Amino acid sequence: xxxxxxxxxxxxxxxxxxxxxxxxxxxxxxxxxxxxxxxxxxxxxxxxxxxxxxxxxxxxxxxxxxxxxxxxxxxxxxxxxxxxxxxxxxxxxxxxxxxxxxxxxxxxxx
Amino acid sequence: xxxxxxxxxxxxxxxxxxxxxxxxxxxxxxxxxxxxxxxxxxxxxxxxxxxxxxxxxxxxxxxxxxxxxxxxxxxxxxxxxxxxxxxxxxxxxxxxxxxxxxxxxxxxxxxxxx
Numbered sequence: 534x535x536x537x538x539x540x541x542x543x544x545x546x547x548x549x550x551x552x553x554x555x556x557x558x559x560x561x562x563x564x565x566x567x568x569x570x571x572x573x574x575x576x577x578x579x580x581x582x583x584x585x586x587x588x589x590x591x592x593x594x595x596x597x598x599x600x601x602x603x604x605x606x607x608x609x610x611x612x613x614x615x616x617x618x619x620x621x622x623x624x625x626x627x628x629x630x631x632x633x634x635x636x637x638x639x640x641x642x643x
Numbered sequence: 644x645x646x647x648x649x650x651x652x653x654x655x656x657x658x659x660x661x662x663x664x665x666x667x668x669x670x671x672x673x674x675x676x677x678x679x680x681x682x683x684x685x686x687x688x689x690x691x692x693x694x695x696x697x698x699x700x701x702x703x704x705x706x707x708x709x710x711x712x713x714x715x716x717x718x719x720x721x722x723x724x725x726x727x728x729x730x731x732x733x734x735x736x737x738x739x740x741x742x743x744x745x746x747x748x749x750x751x752x753x754x755x756x757x
Contacts, residue, residue, distance in 0.1 A: 537685070564743040575647070575733050575748025576686075583743075621686065625742040633686035 537622055537634035545640040549611050554637045556622035557604045563625045565598055565605045570619040612641045645669055647749035649734050655755045656724065664719040664752045666734030672747070674740040675717040677709060680731040680751070692717060693740035724756045 540555045556565070564583040568576035580589050582598035582605065589596045593616075595608040609616055622634040647668045656662050668675060677689040691699035692711040706728075708720040717734055731751045737744040 566743070566745075570748075574750050575735070576746075577748070578745045581743065581745070623686075629742040631688070631742040635683075635685050 537624055537632055539620070539622060539634040539637045541637060542635065543638050543640075545642065546612055548613060548641055548643050552609050552612060552639070554607045554609075554620050554639070555604065556606070556624075556634050558624065559603065560626060561602050563602075563627055565602075565622060565624045567596055567605070567607055568621040568623060570621060572618070576619075576621055609639075612639075614641045614643050617641050647734060647736055647747050649732075649749035649752050651752060652750065653753045653755075655757065656721070657757050658724060658726070660724075661720070661722040663721065664732055664734075664754075666717040666719075666749055668715055668717075668734075668736040668747070668749075670736055670738075670747060672736040672738050673714060674737045674744070675711060675714075676735040676737075676746065677717065677719050678733040678735065678748075680733055686733070690719075691740060698740055721754075724754075726756050729754055729756045 538557050546552055564581055566581045567579045569579055570576040580591055580596045582589060582596055585600045585602045587598045593610045597606045605622055617640050620637045620639060625631050650665045674693045676691050679687045679689055688701055689703045690709045695711045695714055706723050710718040731753050733751045734749040735746040737746045
């Protein structure tokens with residue numbers, strides 16, 4: 534079983550601060566996705582990255598896929614209370630298996 | 644209704660009960676999934692159906708029994724569960740059964756087994 538380790542596991546910050554969440558694996562992934570899950574809801578896809586070194590921006594969120602396609606990061610600028618939620622990375626390995634990461638629970642305090 | 648809906652949202656059952664979870668997708672998708680989400684564990688894929696046929700069963704105990712009567716509906720039948728089965732059960736759908744396809748999730752059923 535592939536393992537996608539996310540760090541930190543928990544993060545609590547003040548509104549307006551910046552933060553970075555990491556998703557790491559010892560294995561190569563064909564593609565990697567980031568989801569956000571708000572309390573009481575299911576995960577919602579934020580972005581898919583497929584090329585090593587790729588950077589995608591979604592308003593205040595910046596996603597990067599590592600050059601070796603083994604890791605990814607999510608950077609949030611000027612966090613807002615609406616960013617609160619569980620952030621999940623998920624990857625597709627070359628064998629077409631799909632795995633979710635361990636998750637990072639983010640709380641943004643107003 | 645739009646997207647993926649799940650009922651009930653909350654369920655408390657004893658170990659000897661039989662209950663069913665229901666999922667319905669209104670997206671015209673061909674693939675549907677059941678996941679288990681427990682605290683401090685990654686989302687665990689339980690079952691995948693593509694065009695109403697089960698295509699993946701990840702070593703799930705037989706006390707969980709899925710049913711997909713058509714491409715819009717997915718059930719998870721539960722019987723003689725254990726307390727460690729308490730978790731959030733999420734249903735998802737995608738256009739097709741592809742590993743990297745965008746999955747649309749329902750809000751989940753919070754299950755407590757006493």
